Amino acid sequence: MSGHSKWATTKHHKAAQDAKRSQMFQKFSKEIIVAATLGGPDPDSNPALKLAIAKAKAKSMPKANIEKAISKVAGGSKEAANFQNYLYAGTAYGGINFVVSCLTDNFNRLSSNIKHYFNKHNGQLGKQGSVPYVFDQKGLIEFPDSVASEEEVMMTVLDAGAEDFKNEDGLYVITTEPSQFQKVKQALDEAFKIENYSTAEVTYIPNSEVEVDAEKANQIEEFVDLLEDDEDIQEVWHNAAFPEEE
Template identity: 80%
Template sequence: MSGHSKWATTKAHKFAQDAKRSQMFQKFSKEIIVAATLGGPDPDSNAALKLAIAKAKAKSMPKANIEKAIAKVAGGDKNATNYQSYLYSGTAFGGVTFLVSCLTDNFNRLSSNIKHYFNKHNGQLGKQGSVPYVFDQMGIIEFPNDVANEDQVMMVALDNGATDFKSEDGSYWISCEPSSFSKLKQALDENFKIENYETAEVTYISNSDVEVTKEKEEQIENFVSLLEDDEDVQEVFHNAYYPEA
């Protein structure tokens, strides 16, 4: 169950950032806008948009905010359709690998800022657009386990592409390949009428961790916060392991 244990560490960090709700919702809005721009404003015919909406709903983004973001695209708001996605990777703090997912309407600003952040912490950037081998892309779905019987949920999950399943701490945790995410979530929706997902997204999980000291842990968290406070940065992933956490 290594995927679940690594996700638990990742989730702990994500939830710590949820206090910045306004900033978080702005980032979700950008993802929704980009997905709607590329594939159309109807989530039933746009898998990427359906995924972006599911991710936003899992973090309690209000329905009105979601509809407002989609309406910008449907209404032809030119300022809403200029975002481009970029991936940056790099190393810092003695071999910790970082993956930074970005959406921006100003590449020069983004590029300059990312270089500055890594240089400031004696880091080294990798090739833009490449995903380091220490990360696996994975679909993660998590919801309260009082929704249905464990055997029923497990059977539906495994029949629709799940690669791992666990019931722990009051929740079901399910992983899958990214290509199976939409089918799996739809099957869970149809069979169990789930109203509140704790997590529903395609994300990156480290497959090779670097153990760090308490001192470095604080430095890494400060670095991640610096990156996440940038308006062009959507998410930050790393493979640091905190043994004292």
């Protein structure tokens, strides 16, 4: 029975992972469609679309899915016509800061749901559109250190305008100002023909973290899952530092 139970658990976990993956790709598609609608379907002349594609590729979204999303716009789809971006900030779990990026065609639905989620978890929302001082908006690029030597990569990214460069746990980690992200990534693309980035996006990075225990870490993870399951929510960031797994 233990073998069957283990298989059932694994199968359930895989199903959950597949559902999450599918949900993530749907959100990337929406972001790509909106960017292409606003700035045109050519990523070379549309920085927002180029960024959305880079982020999707870094999370292994198939090329066919990306092309399908762009083709909807080229084919005259009005799917993105009413979508707007919104940014929420809030605190919960004893002072943990959250930033929630949203993309919706129904602000009333989004606003009601966000308030419900934070109220349910004894949280408090801040001013819409504001970002807590404990977060910095940065370009973040990560890829395996097997791609090229540390010296080659460091010289390439710093010459292109990167802000910082590290080698951590087998990954090169590069941060940039948001305005320099595309320039640095293009320099990497041209120099090393990188196929698979672990991360390639403009994101929010906490400059101050709050350490939490395992119990609270699980609660925060469940809260983030709840937020990310909402169709109007694209991404969630927080400044909790989880305990290292034993």
